[in-house]
Amino acid sequence: MNNQKAGTARRLPDTHILTIIGLMALVLIMMLFLQPGNYFSLKNARSMIYQFPEYGILAFGMMVCMIAGGIDLSLVGIMNFTGVIAALIVKHMVPAEGGPMTAAAIILAVAAAIVIGCACGAFNGFIIGYFHIPAMLVTLCGLQLYTGLAYGITGGPAINGMCDAFKAISNGSIAGIPYVLFIFIAVFLLVTFVMKSTVFGHEIYFLGSNARASRYSGINTLKVTIMTHAFSGILGGISGILITSHLNSAKSSNGSTYTLLTLLIVVLGGVHPDGGKGKVLGVTLSTILLQLIANAFGLLHMDDNAKTFVNGCMLVAALLLDVYLDKRAAKRN
Amino acid sequence: MEKKQKLLLGLTSTPMILIYVMAVFCLIAALRQPAFLSPATLINLCRAGIFTMCFAICEMVVIISGGIDVSFPAIGCVAMYVPMWLYNHDMGVDSVFFFFGVAMLIGLVFGILNGVLVSFLKLPPLIATLATSSVASGGLIMLLGTREYTSLPPSLDALYSVNLITFTDPATGFKYPLTILILVPVFLCIIVALIMKYTMLGRGLYAIGGDKNAARVAGFNVIVLQFIAYIFCSVMASATAMIYTTLMHSSTTTALMGEEMIIIAACVVGGCRLTGGHGSVGGTILGVLLITLVRNNLNMLGIPTSWQTFAVGLVLLLGAVLSSIQARRIEKMGKI
Numbered sequence: 001m002n003n004q005k006a007g008t009a010r011r012l013p014d015t016h017i018l019t020i021i022g023l024m025a026l027v028l029i030m031m032l033f034l035q036p037g038n039y040f041s042l043k044n045a046r047s048m049i050y051q052f053p054e055y056g057i058l059a060f061g062m063m064v065c066m067i068a069g070g071i072d073l074s075l076v077g078i079m080n081f082t083g084v085i086a087a088l089i090v091k092h093m094v095p096a097e098g099g100p101m102t103a104a105a106i107i108l109a110v111a112a113a114i115v116i117g118c119a120c121g122a123f124n125g126f127i128i129g130y131f132h133i134p135a136m137l138v139t140l141c142g143l144q145l146y147t148g149l150a151y152g153i154t155g156g157p158a159i160n161g162m163c164d165a166f167k168a169i170s171n172g173s174i175a176g177i178p179y180v181l182f183i184f185i186a187v188f189l190l191v192t193f194v195m196k197s198t199v200f201g202h203e204i205y206f207l208g209s210n211a212r213a214s215r216y217s218g219i220n221t222l223k224v225t226i227m228t229h230a231f232s233g234i235l236g237g238i239s240g241i242l243i244t245s246h247l248n249s250a251k252s253s254n255g256s257t258y259t260l261l262t263l264l265i266v267v268l269g270g271v272h273p274d275g276g277k278g279k280v281l282g283v284t285l286s287t288i289l290l291q292l293i294a295n296a297f298g299l300l301h302m303d304d305n306a307k308t309f310v311n312g313c314m315l316v317a318a319l320l321l322d323v324y325l326d327k328r329a330a331k332r333n
Numbered sequence: 334m335e336k337k338q339k340l341l342l343g344l345t346s347t348p349m350i351l352i353y354v355m356a357v358f359c360l361i362a363a364l365r366q367p368a369f370l371s372p373a374t375l376i377n378l379c380r381a382g383i384f385t386m387c388f389a390i391c392e393m394v395v396i397i398s399g400g401i402d403v404s405f406p407a408i409g410c411v412a413m414y415v416p417m418w419l420y421n422h423d424m425g426v427d428s429v430f431f432f433f434g435v436a437m438l439i440g441l442v443f444g445i446l447n448g449v450l451v452s453f454l455k456l457p458p459l460i461a462t463l464a465t466s467s468v469a470s471g472g473l474i475m476l477l478g479t480r481e482y483t484s485l486p487p488s489l490d491a492l493y494s495v496n497l498i499t500f501t502d503p504a505t506g507f508k509y510p511l512t513i514l515i516l517v518p519v520f521l522c523i524i525v526a527l528i529m530k531y532t533m534l535g536r537g538l539y540a541i542g543g544d545k546n547a548a549r550v551a552g553f554n555v556i557v558l559q560f561i562a563y564i565f566c567s568v569m570a571s572a573t574a575m576i577y578t579t580l581m582h583s584s585t586t587t588a589l590m591g592e593e594m595i596i597i598a599a600c601v602v603g604g605c606r607l608t609g610g611h612g613s614v615g616g617t618i619l620g621v622l623l624i625t626l627v628r629n630n631l632n633m634l635g636i637p638t639s640w641q642t643f644a645v646g647l648v649l650l651l652g653a654v655l656s657s658i659q660a661r662r663i664e665k666m667g668k669i
Contacts, residue, residue: 131657141650148643273457308471315464319456
């Protein structure tokens with residue numbers, strides 16, 4: 001019985017990963033007929049790599065919170081807030097003539113973004129864990145709060161005109177490979193390591209499967225909740241740096257469609273909305289799948305709103321797949 | 334002793350705290366700006382509160398039933414845009430009933446969609462309605478394009494110019510009309526309050542919000558009740574969107590987007606719990622009043638408009654924390 005259960009648990013995410021790979025193949029085959037010349041070029045591959053890390057990293061944050069049984073709707077707010085702070089630091093501290101101060105200012109900006117992201121996340125986690133308020137409500141407040149902070153600091157207009165070195169973070173490349181790909185791979189490895197090989201990662205899975213049981217078994221649920229959300233906030237901060245550098249602008253309303261997009265990525269990637277289940281690999285693959293689709297839409301000159309429409313439909317489809325797999329697993333047991 | 338405790342509980346209940354906060358807010362605003370204390374402020378408040386009130390009642394019913402609906406702004410946009418689009422493409426008659434009928438029909442379709450996703454397929458309400466929202470909003474712009482209709486058809490214009498009372502400022506001569514449409518939220522509140530309190534339907538909504546399984550065992554049809562909650566929310570939200578078009582003289586594809594935050598805030602501040610089963614029309618009215626007051630008069634306190642988003646977020650967060658503390662306190666008292 002026990003063995004069988006472990007078996008199904010291991011098989012379930014694999015169905016998801018197989019589905020994603022199948023969908024990827026479908027998109028690629030479709031594009032092979034529709035736009036073979038443009039789609040399968042090195043230039044296009046590079047342009048895709050420049051785009052997906054910012055929301056891919058956000059999706060990791062959403063994933064961590066969802067595995068812990070919560071949700072983090074404030075990620076876009078954290079992203080913009082940290083982006084604004086980083087932009088302010090870069091704008092005011094980088095001297096016009098360059099020199100070693102530039103590197104120091106950029107490092108300071110990155111560190112500030114990560115620390116502030118961590119603090120925002122920890123604040124969310126504290127309110128959720130200490131007052132026992134649903135994560136959805138707290139992070140919805142968080143979205144409003146952090147967006148409001150970013151809006152209040154900038155006063156509305158975007159902060160533009162960062163120095164070249166800062167812009168290079170998201171727009172530069174080495175030997176034809178964009179830096180952001182390395183950053184994404186580093187974050188991927190970090191998240192995989194945390195979720196798979198640390199006590200903290202296993203506590204997140206426990207908390208998501210059964211919060212009460214994990215408290216009785218000696219896990220400090222408040223601490224784990226705070227740490228989970230702080231971790232998600234750090235990822236939001238990294239993403240804030242990337243998007244600010246990529247767009248060369250920081251304002252409170254950047255990337256407002258990313259909340260839906262990250263939810264879609266995470267659910268499509270096999271993370272269960274009730275928590276406890278999910279794999280980093282699945283989320284990574286579904287990030288890449290969505291980038292493939294978005295890029296195909298772009299090349300076919302489809303409307304951006306068509307993408308929103310299709311994303312919504314896919315979200316429902318992914319949820320239905322979850323329900324179907326759950327039912328099948330229940331029958332088998 | 335017991336009487337004293339009851340009085341204390343009454344004085345520190347959530348609605349009373351809201352009233353204190355509002356009183357302090359009004360006092361400070363009045364001290365800073367004596368013009369605050371004029372009937373004009375009241376009329377402006379009523380006008381600004383019409384949509385918030387209607388939306389909040391819709392959302393409240395869904396929250397009490399244990400769900401959440403973040404799709405109503407998108408559905409509302411579809412419902413306000415499509416009738417105007419039809420009219421401007423010579424495919425509709427110029428009648429108030431036509432406009433509101435089409436709007437509510439659209440609401441019904443999306444309400445059924447939400448209901449199917451949440452009650453039949455048992456998808457998490459937040460994610461399911463978020464998906465509905467993007468389907469509605471993306472589909473609308475994709476199919477009908479983005480335009481802004483700023484001229485009303487004559488029938489709606491006639492409805493717009495019916496006023497209940499008109500207050501003329503003696504000093505400046507400005508006229509502050511109070512539209513007849515203020516009666517919509519008033520009647521909606523009364524009807525919903527009666528239904529929630531005195532009918533099997535209303536008690537059933539509270540029951541499924543409190544504990545779905547217990548409600549099912551007690552003989553309530555959970556699926557049908559959830560369906561009714563989502564359909565009511567969408568249909569009423571669509572009608573409200575049409576009222577918005579009438580009063581604002583504008584119909585766009587994104588006019589209401591982002592409104593869901595404020596509405597959920599108003600409900601939660603007014604004592605609805607997102608876990609379901611708790612909340613009342615009275616509390617929601619107070620929550621809406623507070624949010625409308627804060628939103629429209631923050632500059633009276635000397636807070637610049639660019640910090641308004643932050644201030645609303647703060648009010649929302651404090652409301653959530655407050656209701657959690659209250660819930661815990663009541664639980665503790667029960668044990669004594």
